[in-house]
Amino acid sequence: MVATAQADHGPRPFPADELAVDLTDVTKVYAGRVEALRGVSMAVRRGEIFGLLGPNGAGKSTLVKIMATIVRPTTARGTILGQPVGHRPTLARIGYLPEHHRFPKYLTGRQCVEFFGAMNLMRRAARRTSAERLLEVVGMNAWADRRIGTYSKGMQQRVGLAAALVNDPDFVMLDEPTDGVDPVGRSEIRDVLIRMRDEGRTVFLNSHLLGEVELVCDRVAIMLKGRVEVQGSLAELTQDSRRWTIEFEGEPPASLTPFGPARSTGSGTRHLIEISQGDLALVQDAIDRLRAAGCAVAGVHETRESLEQLFLRLVRDVDGRAAAVGAANVVAAQRKEAGR
Amino acid sequence: MSAFDSYAPASARVTIADAAVQSWAMLVAAYRELNARKLFWVALALNAVVILAMAAVGIDENGISVLGWELPIPGLTTALFPRADFYKLMIESLGVGIWLGWLSTILALLSTASMFPDLAAGGVDTLLSKPIGRARLFLTTFACGLLFSTLQVATFSFLAFLLLGLRADTWEPGVFVAVPLIALLFSYLFCLQAVVGFITRSAVASVIVTLLFWILVFAVDTGETITHFQRVASRLELEMVDARLAKMQGAAGRESGERLRTETVERLGNWSLANDIALGIKTALPKTNETADLVRRALAISAGIGPKPDDEREVRVDDSGIMQRTRADRRRVELEVRKELDERTVWWVVGSSLAFEAFVLGIGVWYFRRRDF
Numbered sequence: 001m002v003a004t005a006q007a008d009h010g011p012r013p014f015p016a017d018e019l020a021v022d023l024t025d026v027t028k029v030y031a032g033r034v035e036a037l038r039g040v041s042m043a044v045r046r047g048e049i050f051g052l053l054g055p056n057g058a059g060k061s062t063l064v065k066i067m068a069t070i071v072r073p074t075t076a077r078g079t080i081l082g083q084p085v086g087h088r089p090t091l092a093r094i095g096y097l098p099e100h101h102r103f104p105k106y107l108t109g110r111q112c113v114e115f116f117g118a119m120n121l122m123r124r125a126a127r128r129t130s131a132e133r134l135l136e137v138v139g140m141n142a143w144a145d146r147r148i149g150t151y152s153k154g155m156q157q158r159v160g161l162a163a164a165l166v167n168d169p170d171f172v173m174l175d176e177p178t179d180g181v182d183p184v185g186r187s188e189i190r191d192v193l194i195r196m197r198d199e200g201r202t203v204f205l206n207s208h209l210l211g212e213v214e215l216v217c218d219r220v221a222i223m224l225k226g227r228v229e230v231q232g233s234l235a236e237l238t239q240d241s242r243r244w245t246i247e248f249e250g251e252p253p254a255s256l257t258p259f260g261p262a263r264s265t266g267s268g269t270r271h272l273i274e275i276s277q278g279d280l281a282l283v284q285d286a287i288d289r290l291r292a293a294g295c296a297v298a299g300v301h302e303t304r305e306s307l308e309q310l311f312l313r314l315v316r317d318v319d320g321r322a323a324a325v326g327a328a329n330v331v332a333a334q335r336k337e338a339g340r
Numbered sequence: 341m342s343a344f345d346s347y348a349p350a351s352a353r354v355t356i357a358d359a360a361v362q363s364w365a366m367l368v369a370a371y372r373e374l375n376a377r378k379l380f381w382v383a384l385a386l387n388a389v390v391i392l393a394m395a396a397v398g399i400d401e402n403g404i405s406v407l408g409w410e411l412p413i414p415g416l417t418t419a420l421f422p423r424a425d426f427y428k429l430m431i432e433s434l435g436v437g438i439w440l441g442w443l444s445t446i447l448a449l450l451s452t453a454s455m456f457p458d459l460a461a462g463g464v465d466t467l468l469s470k471p472i473g474r475a476r477l478f479l480t481t482f483a484c485g486l487l488f489s490t491l492q493v494a495t496f497s498f499l500a501f502l503l504l505g506l507r508a509d510t511w512e513p514g515v516f517v518a519v520p521l522i523a524l525l526f527s528y529l530f531c532l533q534a535v536v537g538f539i540t541r542s543a544v545a546s547v548i549v550t551l552l553f554w555i556l557v558f559a560v561d562t563g564e565t566i567t568h569f570q571r572v573a574s575r576l577e578l579e580m581v582d583a584r585l586a587k588m589q590g591a592a593g594r595e596s597g598e599r600l601r602t603e604t605v606e607r608l609g610n611w612s613l614a615n616d617i618a619l620g621i622k623t624a625l626p627k628t629n630e631t632a633d634l635v636r637r638a639l640a641i642s643a644g645i646g647p648k649p650d651d652e653r654e655v656r657v658d659d660s661g662i663m664q665r666t667r668a669d670r671r672r673v674e675l676e677v678r679k680e681l682d683e684r685t686v687w688w689v690v691g692s693s694l695a696f697e698a699f700v701l702g703i704g705v706w707y708f709r710r711r712d713f
Contacts, residue, residue: 030712068469071712088471096469102462104369106376111369118365119470121358147376163466 016079020046020171020202021067023078023085028062028071028226036062037073038226044219046170049193049203051213053307054223055315060206061099063223064173067204068096081171092121095169097160099176099206105149109140109159112148113166120167127166134162137192139185153180161189165196172196173204178212190216214307222314229314234307241305244275244283246290246297253293259286270298362472363480370484374451374491383447383492390439391499395507399426424510431500431515432636440493440522441632446551448489448526449533453547455485456537464713478708482534482701489526493519517638521631524690528626529554531697535704554628561629564622565677567615572676574608576668577655584655584663593661600655600663626693634686 016022021044028037037059044050054060065071069086076085083090103112110131117127135144138158148156157180164172174193178186193203193216207213213220214234221231230237252262252271259282262273275282287297305313374380398405401418405411421429459467459481467477497516505511529550537546581604585597653672656664 065465065713068465070465070468072710088473091469091471094469096466098465098469100462101466102458103466104373104463106373107369111372115365115369116466116470118361119467119472121361121471123361 014043014045017082018045019079020044021050021078021080021204023067023076026063026066026076026078026085027074028059028066029074036226037066040223040226040228041078042221042228042231044202044204046202047197047200048218049197049205049216051217051220052204052206052223053208053210053213053220053311058223059226060223061175064175064204064206068094068098068173070098092167093170095164095167095172095174097164097172097174097177099179101156101160103148103156103160103163106147108145108147109135109151109155109162110144112159113162116163117166122167130166130168131162134165135159137165138162139188154182154185157181158185158189161192165192169201171202171204173206175206176208177205178207178209186212210306210308210311220307222311224315230310238304238306238310241310243303244280245272245299245301245303246275246283246286247272247299247301248290248295248297250293250295253289253295255289255293256286358471359476362470362476363483366480366484367487370487374488377451379447379451380488380491383444383451383488384495386447387439387444387492387496388499390435391496391503394427394430394435395503397430398507399423424504424508424512427504427508427510428512428639431503432639435496435500436518436522436632436635440496440518441525441628444492444496445489445522445526445529448492449529449547449550451488452485452530453533453537453543455481456534457541457543457546460538460541460713468713474709475705478538478705479701482531482704485530485534486523486527489530490519490523493522512639514638515635518635521634521638524693525626525628525631528628528631528693528697531700531704535700535707538704539707557625557628560618560622560625561627564615564618567611567618568680569673569677571608571611571615572680573668573673574604574611576673576676577666578604578608580653580655580666580668581663584657588657588661588663590661593657593663596662597655600665603665623688623692624696626696627689628693630681630684630689631693633681634689637682 021042023040023042026037026040026042027035029035040059040063042063052060052063062071066073066076067080067085069088069091073085078085080087081090081093104115107115113131113134114127117130118124122130132141135141138161140155140158140162143151143155148159151159157177161174161177164174177193178189181189190212193205196203197218205213205217217234219231219233220237222229247265247270249268249270251269252273256262256273259273259275262271264271273286275286283300287300290297396407398408399416399418399421400423403410403413404416418426464477468474472480494516497518500515500518501512504515532553533546533550536549537543540546578601581597581601585594585601588594588597653666653669656666658664
């Protein structure tokens with residue numbers, strides 16, 4: 001697959017100055033020779049919403065944590081916002097919401113957001129103004145002066161989002177940002193992300209909610225077993241799965257035989273034929289043959305894989321089982337191999 | 341340049357002003373955490389109770405009284421204890437020695453026990469993603485942990501200052517020296533608790549290890565005190581033997597004197613060796629008792645309070661002219677020991693303890709910098 005070649009070892013797909021994240025050969029071997037990342041290369045353009053997907057244990061969180069300097073890579077080449085990964089001052093331009101965050105329960109929502117503003121080197125007036133604005137944006141103004149210990153999971157997530165954005169970051173990494181948030185809240189958070197992209201910021205979204213990712217992300221990467229399996233826009237990634245369906249009235253003519261058998265829709269004399277290759281010339285040819293045979297073309301539909309279908313296809317092996325995922329499984333596989 | 345070299349370059353630094361913003365924010369957050377803990381307020385109230393209990397005790401030329409009730413304790417009057425010394429002694433021995441030096445410190449250890457396990461267990465993610473170095477994050481968190489003890493001692497010192505002023509007409513700012521000294525004492529123990537708590541992620545384990553360590557420190561300190569006492573006692577006995585020997589006339593008496601002298605020299609040698617070993621071990625450990633004792637030095641409490649030593653005592657000689665071993669006067673030994681302890685410099689007491697603390701914190705920082713979360 002083209003996207004795979006570009007993702008892991010191919011040439012950089014975009015000019016360097018367009019990239020917010022430009023990683024090459026990021027590896028992480030934990031103690032005990034557990035390989036969590038096995039040479040990840042990834043490019044995220046400035047001003048896009050980028051989705052990182054993968055089954056549990058694929059190495060997504062490790063990669064995000066390396067970018068946030070929480071985990072030290074075994075090897076890492078590349079840049080974030082034009083600076084080497086781990087460049088400390090650059091962290092002040094990055095927002096981060098971890099998946100299993102534990103914000104201090106004794107702080108109020110406002111205090112928490114302002115605290116993280118200070119940790120991002122913001123001066124008092126700036127962080128107060130920013131906290132006030134963001135608490136309004138995430139719909140927490142009414143509860144801003146109550147302690148976080150009294151918040152629901154969704155409320156904590158909203159405050160966490162405000163805390164991640166308090167420094168007005170150029171690049172935001174959000175790990176499951178809508179976890180525990182109600183549908184209305186999710187929609188609001190999506191709006192925030194889209195607004196950020198429209199303002200030219202880069203959003204890096206790590207989420208299990210494929211529908212959500214599909215709704216907001218410009219490009220995605222899917223990780224498997226510590227590697228980026230594919231990355232690109234949804235259109236690019238599903239290019240190979242593109243197919244055309246032509247619906248027509250009348251008996252299928254013999255001239256359609258090269259396109260495969262036509263199926264009845266079960267509604268009168270209506271039939272349909274599927275053209276699995278994405279070439280439009282073939283579609284035109286089929287329509288011409290139908291017209292020549294006197295059939296009325298009722299509709300032409302383009303279909304392609306959804307993100308979920310693509311994801312499931314990638315993470316399942318030929319037997320339909322979930323692919324071996326996670327560092328633990330990698331170790332198990334290595335042990336098994338060593339035992340042979 | 342290896343691939344890993346591009347990670348966190350050493351040149352990446354934030355300014356002092358930036359560091360101050362972060363440190364202040366962490367300190368304020370730590371204060372808010374304390375504020376939210378009941379134990380903090382209970383301990384603060386107990387400070388007031390301790391001072392009120394001391395204030396309830398009075399002393400005059402007739403004796404001492406509690407809440408106005410005269411207690412018939414002979415000799416305990418202002419003739420022996422000037423009022424200011426009486427209250428200073430109470431503040432030093434009960435307030436600092438027992439309350440701050442032991443009970444309040446244990447409360448502080450319990451109250452701050454979860455700080456580092458909490459940091460290791462989840463709170464660290466969001467902090468590490470900020471522009472703050474791991475070493476500074478660890479050490480600033482440690483400094484925030486000292487806040488509990490510092491605020492407690494500051495409250496106690498202020499109340500003690502009022503007690504001395506109102507009850508003994510002595511406005512003694514020296515009591516405030518307890519604030520940095522007791523905070524130091526707490527920091528000797530808290531450093532270990534912090535590192536153990538961070539590594540094990542268990543508040544209970546960190547408290548247990550710290551208290552066991554404190555017992556070890558206490559045992560070493562007690563051993564050093566005993567051997568020091570015996571060493572001084574042996575030295576004074578030797579001086580007594582030498583003084584008596586110079587006056588001895590008869591051959592039998594001189595022979596017994598030389599024998600007694602040899603025994604005393606041997607005893608002095610043994611106690612000196614034991615004391616040197618104990619002192620060597622103690623030097624490497626934090627000096628909790630002696631740090632608390634620096635408060636007494638600062639308050640200039642006279643070591644001479646109490647009965648006078650028997651300076652006339654000398655080696656007994658029996659009827660046949662044979663020298664008998666005589667123990668040095670206990671009070672004289674105590675005063676001599678006290679004098680020698682006071683000669684130990686503040687730099688030795690505090691400096692060697694801080695060296696231990698720096699070593700332990702160094703291990704913590706090293707571990708923190710290497711660890712993934």
